[in-house]
Amino acid sequence: MVKIKICGLKRLEDIEIVNKYRPDYMGFVFADTKRKVSHELARQLKDKLDPEIISVGVFVDAPKEEITELFENGTIEMAQLHGLESEDYIKDLKAMTDNKLIVIKAIEMSQDTDLLKYDSSNADYLLLDSGKGSGKTFDWRLIRKDLKKDFFLAGGLNKDNITQAIEEFEPYAVDLSSSLEVNGFKNEDKIKEIMEIINE
């Protein structure tokens, strides 16, 4: 069954909502955007998170030490890399954590993307996205069905397009943020609705 990640949690209320509806993954954004959380806040929120929900840190070209510190102190279990991180950078992150950190490499999909080259990536998973939490879909015709690496599908997924996306592309996981917000905050009704669709 497809897994689901809900990203951009930043309040205790958000943690209480995901503990109730139980997605597989949740994301803390450490990049400099409207969803950014401090290390201290993320640590406090992680303490309240159901331990069965895997916490993912979202980074854009962060110093490797920032990621490994958050991993070692238990704030994150996986790292989602949304910048121009190289294969050597990913290899270093793995080596610095005795291969324990699970890495997702995000790819901003465009006509120029050579997706199949990422089959040999050092990352554990790929994440196909339109941008960085933009709420917009990319041209799904760019998804190669012969891609071998498991991927998270992200970018503008919502209650109206998620079923088609899952049926047509069979992603390992789907990843949502913008469509689950009202006035910039995660919304319980929207999360409940998407979890019902996923669990159908």
Ligand SMILES: O=C(O)c1ccccc1N[C@@H]1O[C@H](COP(=O)(O)O)[C@@H](O)[C@H]1O
């Ligand atoms: O959400 C952000 O602020 C963000 C910042 C930097 C990198 C990635 C970010 N979000 C990622 O975007 C997708 C979901 O986006 P959408 O809002 O549903 O279109 C997800 O992978 C987030 O981790």
